[in-house]
Structures are given as structure tokens and as C-alpha cells.
Amino acid sequence: xxxxxxxxxxxxxxxxxxxxxxxxxxxxxxxxxxxxxxxxxxxxxxxxxxxxxxxxxxxxxxxxxxxxxxxxxxxxxxxxxxxxxxxxxxxxxxxxxxxxxxxxxxxxxxxxxxxxxxxxxxxxxxxxxxxxxxxxxxxxxxxxxxxxxxxxxxxxxxxxxxxxxxxxxxxxxxxxxxxxxxxxxxxxxxxxxxxxxxxxxxxxxxxxxxxxxxxxxxxxx
Ligand code: AP5
Numbered sequence: 001x002x003x004x005x006x007x008x009x010x011x012x013x014x015x016x017x018x019x020x021x022x023x024x025x026x027x028x029x030x031x032x033x034x035x036x037x038x039x040x041x042x043x044x045x046x047x048x049x050x051x052x053x054x055x056x057x058x059x060x061x062x063x064x065x066x067x068x069x070x071x072x073x074x075x076x077x078x079x080x081x082x083x084x085x086x087x088x089x090x091x092x093x094x095x096x097x098x099x100x101x102x103x104x105x106x107x108x109x110x111x112x113x114x115x116x117x118x119x120x121x122x123x124x125x126x127x128x129x130x131x132x133x134x135x136x137x138x139x140x141x142x143x144x145x146x147x148x149x150x151x152x153x154x155x156x157x158x159x160x161x162x163x164x165x166x167x168x169x170x171x172x173x174x175x176x177x178x179x180x181x182x183x184x185x186x187x188x189x190x191x192x193x194x195x196x197x198x199x200x201x202x203x204x205x206x207x208x209x210x211x212x213x214x215x216x217x218x219x220x221x
Contacts, residue, residue: 001026001217002105004083005209006184007113009172010120010127011198012205014136016113017084019206027076030084033134034067035059056163056171058179061091068092069099080105088180093187109216110187111209113198117173124169128158142202192216 001024005013017028035053039046045063052059068086071077087093100106115123126139128148132155137144144151148158163172187193194212198205 001080001109002083002100002107003109003111003213003217004086004107004187005111005113006180006187006193007198008115008117008120008176008181009169010123011113011115012123012202013084013113015142015202016111016206016209017082019202020082020209023206023210024082026080026082027074028084029068029071029077029081029086031064031067031086031088032084034071036134038067053163054168056168056175058088058175061089061095064088064092065095068096072099072103083107087183088176090183090186093183107187107190108192109213110184110193111212112184112193112195113205114195115198117170119199120173121166121169124161124164125166127161127164129161130155131157131159 005017005020007013014030014033017030020026021028032053035046035049039050039053048063049059064086072081083096087096096107123138123141126141128137128139128144129135130137130150130153133150133153135150135152136142137158144158149156150158163169184193194216196205196208196212200208
């Protein structure tokens with residue numbers, strides 16, 4: 001099954017996608033993670049991504065499409081994927097429809113996680129990530145077992161994301177409201193959007209997403 005986690009920066013898309021990977025045995029495709037990996041590699045493409053990401057602006061559609069279609073060709077995504085942070089523009093949404101149609105697939109559900117700007121700022125300021133394996137934490141809501149040590153790989157030293165400072169978060173949020181939120185209409189017209197409150201305990205939000213998906217797509221899960 002192919003479905004999207006949709007919402008503003010800090011809504012919990014990445015955190016919840018990773019939980020759903022285990023539940024539905026479907027891989028997560030997160031364009032932000034793919035871009036950070038490219039940036040870390042030091043490639044020319046990664047440097048190009050950084051020009052936009054560091055300012056909190058969306059990367060141009062033409063650069064995103066290649067990244068996405070390469071990822072979709074990987075064998076683990078042959079039967080479905082959980083899209084996290086993609087699509088972010090109407091052009092990307094329409095292109096995704098075309099690519100999936102070519103594979104006799106379609107987006108079956110869009111989980112819309114909504115949270116306030118105040119929550120977004122609080123989550124961004126407390127988020128810490130492992131520079132080695134990419135695992136994500138929050139100083140208060142999801143701290144690692146040992147302070148500043150990654151639970152997943154044992155790396156010592158967790159970092160704040162470059163684009164998690166307040167000015168850039170506000171810019172990311174403005175980009176979301178202006179360019180990404182309108183994409184919901186594309187999916188609402190197909191009757192596949194489910195609304196889930198992004199506030200609450202992590203387990204509760206996961207349960208709410210699973211319940212909403214079950215109601216929408218039932219036995220397809
Ligand atoms: P991307 O990496 O996709 O970032 P984002 O969409 O801004 O989302 P975040 O990763 O900040 O938040 P999230 O919703 O995943 O929340 P998370 O689970 O981490 O994109 C970064 C940049 O890349 C963009 O600005 C753009 O430049 C570029 N880009 C990426 N894709 C693109 C595309 N398709 N087109 C163009 N440009 C693109 O949670 C956040 C924090 O909150 C964590 O610390 C977590 O532990 C905590 N938390 C989560 N849920 C809860 C909860 N229920 N209660 C308490 N704390 C919680």
C-alpha cells in the first residue's frame with residue numbers, strides 16, 4: 001500500500017513513519033532524509049540542496065523528482081511506500097500520481113497531522129539527531145536512554161539540525177502554508193484524506209493513525 005504522512009514541519013511525520021514501517025512492513029521514503037544524505041556525501045547535488053534547505057525554502061521540483069524516482073526503483077519499495085515530506089507542491093503530487101500509475105499503483109491514503117506553530121517551535125528547539133545513523137530524539141518528549149548517546153547505534157554526541165533554529169523553522173512553516181498545504185485539495189478531491197491530531201503521546205498518535213487508516217482502506221492493510 002502507498003500512503004502519505006502530510007503536515008507542517010515538526011508535526012511528527014518522521015517519528016510516526018518510522019513506527020508505521022514496523023507495523024505495516026512498508027518502507028519509509030523521506031525526501032528530507034534523502035537530501036540530508038546527499039548533502040553529507042558532499043556531492044554537487046547535495047550542495048545544491050543545501051542552498052535551499054539551510055534557508056528553510058523548498059528545493060525546486062526538478063531536483064526532487066530525480067531523487068524520488070531513483071528511490072522508488074529500489075526493490076524494498078516494489079509493493080508500496082510510506083511517503084514522508086513528499087509531495088510538497090502540486091507539481092510533485094501530480095508527478096507522483098503519474099509515476100505510481102506507471103507501476104499500477106496509487107496513493108490510497110493521506111494522513112494529515114496537524115499541530116500549531118507554537119508546538120512546532122517547541123519540538124524543533126528540542127529535537128536532537130544522531131549524526132551517525134540519523135535517529136531522532138527530543139530532549140523532553142523522547143530523550144535517549146543515556147544523555148547525548150544514540151540508543152540506536154551508540155554514537156556519542158547528538159546534534160541539533162541546521163534548519164531547526166527559530167528563524168528557519170518559521171520560514172519552513174511559511175513555505176508549508178503557502179506551497180504545501182494547498183496540495184491537500186488535490187487529495188481531498190479523491191476522498192482519501194484522514195485528519196489526525198498530531199498532539200498527544202507518541203503511542204496515542206500512532207494508534208489514531210492506524211485506526212484512521214483502517215477505517216479508510218480496511219482490508220488493504
Ligand atoms: P524534512 O526533513 O522533510 O523536514 P520537515 O517536513 O520540515 O519535517 P521535520 O523533519 O522537521 O518534522 P516531522 O514532521 O518529520 O517531525 P518529527 O517526527 O521529526 O525537510 C527539510 C527540508 O528539506 C525542507 O525544508 C526542504 O528544504 C527540503 N525538502 C524535503 N523534502 C522536500 C520536497 N519534497 N520538496 C522540496 N523540498 C524538500 O518530530 C519533530 C520533533 O518532535 C522530534 O524531536 C520528535 O521527537 C518530536 N515529536 C514528534 N511527535 C511528537 C509528539 N506526539 N509529542 C511530543 N514530541 C513529538
